[in-house]
Amino acid sequence: MKVMRILALVLVVTSILALGAQEAQAEWLTCTVVQVGCGYNNTFLNLTDAGSAFSGRWFLADPTSYKEILATALTAVTAGKTVLVNVSALEEYSIIVAIYMNQ
Numbered sequence: 001m002k003v004m005r006i007l008a009l010v011l012v013v014t015s016i017l018a019l020g021a022q023e024a025q026a027e028w029l030t031c032t033v034v035q036v037g038c039g040y041n042n043t044f045l046n047l048t049d050a051g052s053a054f055s056g057r058w059f060l061a062d063p064t065s066y067k068e069i070l071a072t073a074l075t076a077v078t079a080g081k082t083v084l085v086n087v088s089a090l091e092e093y094s095i096i097v098a099i100y101m102n103q
Contacts, residue, residue: 027087029053030102036073043070045096050082059087059096069099076101 034056035046043061048054061069076083079101086098 026097027090028084029087030082030084032082033073033077036070036077038070042066045069045073045085047083047085053090057090057092059085060093061096065098069096072099072101 029047030050031047032050033045034048035044037044042063043066045059045061046056047059048056073083075081082102084100084102085096088095088097
């Protein structure tokens with residue numbers, strides 16, 4: 001019984017640490033939308049970071065809010081505005097979790 005409690009405690013602590021690491025990787029960036037479109041059952045955005053962290057990098061829209069992300073990105077392109085995006089990581093094809101159009 002004591003071994004099971006210790007094992008359960010280790011599992012809980014490991015889960016908490018893993019969740020904390022995922023949140024720490026999320027980034028908020030101001031970007032220009034270079035290209036946006038849909039294909040292969042995904043919504044893709046090609047972004048360039050205003051802070052020069054990357055240029056012309058592809059990201060995927062979160063599947064639970066892809067329509068809203070697509071609409072915001074298209075509006076930003078049409079209006080010539082930048083966007084504030086929350087991405088899961090800076091690597092190519094990471095997930096865009098949230099997007100806001102800047103003034």
